[in-house]
Amino acid sequence: MPDSYLSFANSRFGAFLTSKLGLPRPYPLQRFRSHKPVLEGEVLIGAGPQHALLHPLVSAVSSMNVNTLAHDSVPQWVALANSAGMMSGRWSVGDAPGTRVAALVFDATGLSRVEEAESLFRFLHQSLRSVRLSGRVLLLSRPPEVCDSAEHATVQRALEGLMRSVAKEARRGIAVQLVQLAEGAESTLEGALRFLLSPRSAYVSGQVIRLGMPQAQAFPDLDWQRPLAGRTLLVTGASRGIGESIAEVLARDGAQLVCLDVPQAEPALTKVAARLGARAVSLDIAEPQAPSAIADLALEMGGWDGVIHNAGITRDRTIARMRPERWQQVVAVNLQAPIRINEALLNAQALKSGATVVCLSSISGIAGNAGQGNYAFSKAGLIGLVQGQAQAFAQRSMTINAVAPGFIETTMTAAIPFAIREAGRRMNSMSQGGQPVDVAEAVAWLASPAAAGVNGQVLRVCGQNLLGA
Ligand SMILES: NC(=O)c1ccc[n+]([C@@H]2O[C@H](COP(=O)([O-])OP(=O)(O)OC[C@H]3O[C@@H](n4cnc5c(N)ncnc54)[C@H](O)[C@@H]3O)[C@@H](O)[C@H]2O)c1
Structure with missing residues (x-):
């Protein structure tokens, strides 16, 4: 959804008015x-x-x-x-x-x-x-x-x-x-x-x-225009939104991709995969057999250089009103699936030395959010996962990190009621929401050898959002 206040505040009249009234002035980001x-x-x-x-x-x-x-x-x-x-x-x-x-x-x-x-x-x-x-x-x-x-x-x-x-x-x-x-x-x-x-x-x-000390080989010959060249990565939830943008940026940086999404998203997923020369996989990651199917595919392809755990869902309700299925669905997709997929890939030795795993957390997982107890539990859990597994990953010359997006302009945030959406957009030092590509760029950096010294960390992509700061 376009941010019309950003355009207004950067018009001549808008700049004058916002400065007179002391209103936030978002600048178009380069x-x-x-x-x-x-x-x-x-x-x-x-x-x-x-x-x-x-x-x-x-x-x-x-x-x-x-x-x-x-x-x-x-x-x-x-x-x-x-x-x-x-x-x-x-x-x-x-x-x-x-x-x-x-x-x-x-x-x-x-x-x-x-x-x-x-x-x-x-x-x-x-x-x-x-x-x-x-x-x-x-x-x-x-x-x-x-x-x-x-x-x-x-x-x-x-x-x-x-x-x-x-x-x-x-x-x-x-x-x-x-x-x-x-x-x-x-x-x-x-x-x-x-x-x-x-x-x-x-x-x-x-x-x-x-x-810290680089987990993988130093990168004297890294092609900085295509830092992911020669690497194969899995992106879950790649058919739309932030996942689609992540797939685009990883492909731009030279990666060969496996794009995964639920069977219902197959038409959109096929289009994304075809555009990026990627392999499309229709699979629900919360299905019990999904982790072993993913590990089998990785082995069949000769091993992967990383995974982006992007697939995620929300089923918002306050804890008192939340039905157990809503709790279970969110926890299964957002937290249990990444844990099990990592386990299956590591046990099958289907991740290569130098592999990079990136989990999509959220500032809800850092600050908490009323009506999102299940979601915040799952996203905070991912922070626990990357912190808890960092040492084990380092021992295998791999890294695992999380990206915590703040308010990002997606269909999910476009559905938020106007007043709450406006507050969410402005409550950060950039006075605007981020774009999916901003999250994708951070993921691409963490997935590349250029971030070899970063392990077990959470990188917020939130314009310095006030929540949980
Ligand atoms: N949009 C934001 O502002 C925001 C903020 C913080 C964190 N995030 C996180 O970023 C990630 C992407 O968010 P988005 O806004 O693009 O969401 P989205 O709903 O547009 O996309 C999520 C994708 O995951 C897929 N997916 C859901 N369940 C799945 C399953 N069981 N198996 C396989 N695929 C499944 C969906 O089909 C969809 O394509 C999510 O993990 C989300 O929690 C988003």
């Missing part, structure tokens, strides 16, 4: 287009004392062909970038702000004393207003629990509150994230930057993204 650079414009680099990531950062941005500028906090960046063959200069001299930039990246790994965080404050204070529409702000940090002093851990944890506040203040479609990079996991930085700096992450904001 989305990914193939063969465009990772980001258009320059990245302003800053760093605190004892920064640890300038070298991995310079090699990542030079591989991405991104131009950078050095903030006063890190004048040595210019020489470092030049030695890597990149053009770079100082962003500003003295107090006057420099030119507009596409993104800010600050290496905060070395901030180990509270007073040192002032360098980050100054960086953001001087440069935040210079970030262009749909720009990015990334803070690079360390996981607090592995810091060598209590004060280092304190400051690294404090960055989370700052990042979430800046994400709420930035507006203008700007997305802000905190990347927590474990020592030794530097090879995973480029894959994360390629997602977080690009329009692929248009509706991801206010998130903490943890990069």
Whole structure:
């Protein structure tokens, strides 16, 4: 359903009126287009004392062909970038702000004393207003629990509150994230930057993204235009909505697909599969024999490189009014089926080394939602599943993660009554709903070797929705 308020707020009269009345102003978000650079414009680099990531950062941005500028906090960046063959200069001299930039990246790994965080404050204070529409702000940090002093851990944890506040203040479609990079996991930085700096992450904001040791082989030869080339993936619920969009984006990124949906959806599923050169499978995943049928198919095809557990249903009622069948149906499709399918695939050794499993959770599973006890149980359960299975997956050089969408413009949300729909759309830092493609881009990243350091995590695609924040 088109968001007519977004169009109105971006008309001349609408922009005037929304600013006079103090109404939210949603900006049209920039989305990914193939063969465009990772980001258009320059990245302003800053760093605190004892920064640890300038070298991995310079090699990542030079591989991405991104131009950078050095903030006063890190004048040595210019020489470092030049030695890597990149053009770079100082962003500003003295107090006057420099030119507009596409993104800010600050290496905060070395901030180990509270007073040192002032360098980050100054960086953001001087440069935040210079970030262009749909720009990015990334803070690079360390996981607090592995810091060598209590004060280092304190400051690294404090960055989370700052990042979430800046994400709420930035507006203008700007997305802000905190990347927590474990020592030794530097090879995973480029894959994360390629997602977080690009329009692929248009509706991801206010998130903490943890990069640990890569579970699969590093990716020196990865084709960044087609990071899923040579991989075969199953997408459940692929005939429409978010599942269809996931299938499209995975195919665009080079994956060979198996698209599955219920037998009633066969006509739509066949069309999607034909368009994407995929294999269509009509099967109800809640049927008792479905997991073994899926594992048999995977073996017959020589093993798969991953599964996207997207199929899901809602049967809303308050707990007091909910009939037992409604509870059972939702739990069977949304939670039991992914558990059993994973079990069957792992037991049959039908997933290859480097495989990636992604589950579609929901912010309902994080925040809870009146009338959705069954759904929230199932979606929170998926978070438990990825957290509980992460170690076992890592031992097999595989990853398992979840994506938790917020308000996404689909037929499901178009059916919500007007007033509640409008509230849902605006209750986030982007002041708009996300598109199915936003969820699909996050899934595609987690399904690719570019996210090799991400395991057992939940990535919210919610525009920093206030629910459960
Ligand atoms: N739309 C949103 O705003 C939103 C928000 C958060 C999470 N999600 C989650 O994203 C996923 C996709 O949502 P959507 O809005 O595209 O829903 P949708 O209803 O449009 O699509 C779900 C698909 O799953 C299929 N499916 C349902 N039961 C199945 C079964 N037993 N076996 C095989 N396939 C089955 C359906 O036929 C359908 O094609 C769901 O898991 C949903 O819970 C959606």
